[in-house]
Amino acid sequence: MKKKTLISILIFVLIAAMGTFSLSYATSVSDKQDELDSINQQKDDVSSDMNALTSSIKEQQAEIDKLQGTMDKKQAEIDEAERDIEETKRNIEERQDGLDNRLRTMYKNGSVGFLDVLLGSNSISEFISNLEMIQRIYKNDQNTLTTLEEQHQELEEKQTALKNEKSELSQQKAVAEEKQSALQSDKKALQAKLDELNAEADKVSSEIAGLQDHDKVYTGGKFIWPTTSSTITSPFGFRIHPVTGVYTGHTGVDIGVGMGSPVYAAASGRVIIAGPYGGYGNAVVIDHGSGISTLYGHNSSVSVSVGQNVKQGQVIASSGSTGISTGPHLHFEVRVNGSYVDPMQYFN
Missing domain, CATH: 1.10.287 (Helix Hairpins)
Structure with a gap:
């Protein structure tokens, strides 16, 4: 007893x-x-x-x-x-x-x-x-x-x-x-x-x-290119900011693309941010697992919502020039456990 x-x-x-x-x-x-x-x-x-x-x-x-x-x-x-x-x-x-x-x-x-x-x-x-x-x-x-x-x-x-x-x-x-x-x-x-x-x-x-919880493991392989244009107007790393003129770190890559062009999910995952996001303007952030996330900034509009699961290649937004931007383009970032990394290593 x-x-x-x-x-x-x-x-x-x-x-x-x-x-x-x-x-x-x-x-x-x-x-x-x-x-x-x-x-x-x-x-x-x-x-x-x-x-x-x-x-x-x-x-x-x-x-x-x-x-x-x-x-x-x-x-x-x-x-x-x-x-x-x-x-x-x-x-x-x-x-x-x-x-x-x-x-x-x-x-x-x-x-x-x-x-x-x-x-x-x-x-x-x-x-x-x-x-x-x-x-x-x-x-x-x-x-x-x-x-x-x-x-x-x-x-x-x-x-x-x-x-x-x-x-x-x-x-x-x-x-x-x-x-x-x-x-x-x-x-x-x-x-x-x-x-x-x-x-x-x-x-x-x-x-x-x-x-x-980081138990989710990313198994999606290489990313696909997130938009229709392949022109990189500003690479990852340090640069002269086009608006402020200050020499500062660039946290992603800028891809020159016209207003309203489709923006694709580089890999499958769950949307954790969708909408206005500071200087990024209308942005989408996708969690892919293993601490990897991608950000798509300066969009004219977003097509997904927080918590939504998306597939690789799915249209998630339309390109634009919202936030701190000098013209239509897509700002694309990759973060690993919150730290910025060069996105180009994730593409073929």
Whole structure:
């Protein structure tokens, strides 16, 4: 009787312990999933801000490019004005030198003068002819002096205009540099926040992976290519990010494909994520067993739901450009126990 009672107590304790473990395990997974969901929501918010900033950057860059075109045109006008000023200076110097030389010849040598010319006339007709010549010379001198005065005035106006244009150009450059600096500052701040959230998400993902049951073994062999295009626009590894311009690790491969093209499951498995997923936009994640999962990002729409079992080659989404993206493409990732690996090793 005592033996049966002891066995009953042991069984009760064992059942209670297993129940407590299962409850604790489920609660732990649930808590981690809630934490991941919270982080992903923050990633969504940051991604939205990043996309808004990206649009703003494109608009501001177009404005800066337009401003740069205006500045280049203004610089060309300044260069032309400087050439005109130098030419005006040369014209003034040439006219001034010609007038000075002739006046020195006529008035300083003492051998020839207007009065001498008139008095030296031998007839009335020669006197009239000499008088007309003197009048033409006098008129030419007056015209030369007037032209010199006009050119001096023109020179002063050009120099004033040149000074104003240089000042305006300097102000335009300052405005363009200020706008560029502000945009770069905001972009770096958002990139830092996104990197921080990505690091947190990776940490929590690893913790969830550690709590999951990994008894399921992957037996599917090599993957099939996940879309209709074979063009890789950005490989796995470090690269310059196309939006932020920051040198950072690329967690998968980008495959250039048109909007709305079919996205295929690279291998059979169970869908664990389907829908908006931070910077990945509309994404699908499939668990294939043995800790292996694949991610398909930036889709225009998804065709599967969480918990659904899918077959290799089944259409799971349509390609797009959602999330942090510069154009239609498929971002494809492979993770093993939560860690990123080069996807290309899984294909023939």
